[in-house]
Amino acid sequence: MASVCSGCECNYFEFIQKFYKNNEAAIAYLRDHGVLPLEVICPLCKTPCYYRAQRHDWYCGVTRKIHHRKKRCHYVVSDYKGSFLSGAKMEPYKIICFVNHWLNKRGHYKTVLQCLGLSRKTGAAWQKSFAEVTEHWLDNQEPIGGPGVVVDIDETLFGKMKHEKGKSQSQIWVFGGIERDSKNYFISPLEEPLTENLMSLIQKYILPGTVIVSNRWNAYSSISDHDYVHQVINHSGDFVDKENAKAHTQSVELLFHDVKEWTLKPGSRPHFYKQYLAQLLFQQQHTHSNINHYFFREAARMYPPDFEAEEPSSVSVAEESSDNESQESDVSDEDEGSPSTSE
Structure with a gap:
């Protein structure tokens, strides 16, 4: 079992205080626990992509010379792709605060949904996803015993x-x-x-x-x-x-x-x-004080983000004009809603 991260131990209310309405801290927490990737390597260019925080995605943008023409790679992938948050349309801080409630059973369920601005349908979908993580842990418990035990x-x-x-x-x-x-x-x-x-x-x-x-x-x-x-x-x-x-x-x-x-x-x-x-x-x-740490470690084990081995189904590689105008692919922002992992 992985050791608890430095500064990760906190009780129910300390956890809320750290992350409520703080998406930047929530995303950093998810990266530290392996739920979201620390970097993404473009499968075409084999170079690190850069993270676009407003769009929650990773973009390559590398320019290459091919037969005296400049071409820019437009490989783009969602930050959530393949992870526990795959398909999530809810702000990250809401997800981890909801997990905090679900694991500790503090407060009234309807009050939590109201405070986080979630519908009953969305809440039920996410609880199903949370349950899948703990069931995965149940099916992969550490063996006990040994010679003479x-x-x-x-x-x-x-x-x-x-x-x-x-x-x-x-x-x-x-x-x-x-x-x-x-x-x-x-x-x-x-x-x-x-x-x-x-x-x-x-x-x-x-x-x-x-x-x-x-x-x-x-x-x-x-x-x-x-x-x-x-x-x-x-x-x-x-x-x-x-x-x-x-x-x-x-x-x-x-x-x-x-x-x-x-x-x-x-x-x-x-x-x-x-x-x-x-x-x-x-x-x-x-x-x-450490239950959230182990939950998100298990979520990362169940849904390990891995983009290096991924081959894109379709990647736009557009020619650049002679005056080196920058071209970027259109990527829509995330909408609010429930996760596809629970479907």
Whole structure:
């Protein structure tokens, strides 16, 4: 995990104070965290483009001599292209202030939309984009364990039983593991078929050589066939190592307690359970003073701006007149609205 930038740690209100109605500071913050590019290389001229702040784009403008004629490269690309802000038509300070609210859950949602001048539709679109970032983080959590490290694992069913004509709804299987000593952990949704997907999650999130302690579920029986030491506990009381069984139970119960308590809140929608889980775990694993830092680092990892390798679909290379008049391509300014990344 990347270290927090110097001067980046600040609480909810300090963050607002730094960036509210300050687009220049917001853009600098996004560049420092890799969300926006620090430079763009023209794919035709192989030279650095220059940034046009009013248009939020990068322009080449290099003049070359070709057969005694001067030609200027008119390669231009949006500053937001391919990034987390791709297609954004909202001022940058509004985006990062909205993220700050979404991660910390301070204030009333409608009040935040009103203060930032956003419609409910725009707010919903951006919240969907924010959720995609935390879900990406959930799917790419750092593995835990290692040779000799004891990791307790378990699975549980989240949600409530709703009986409607004999059918049960509002449920999701979740699998997790926690290091017994350091308390480092991971939690991930477990999709059907459970048995087939379980081993792939173990190999993804638990390092080889780990001592894995589990219950007697048959799906765990193949763990020892891989590069793990597998120990089994039995809650019926016939397991010899009672301390190991007790430690396993306490670790896993603590791991799932807060998440289960949260998922049972009124208004939770089953098809958003993974989104809820990702947001909650992201909040739990980062402090209020650095959570924005790690969110935008993850956004940059999910949408890395990379223009060097890009080949333009169409680039205007116009001839210059003999008196060296400057020609520039027409690029429209950004309009206000919601992001295309959420569509």
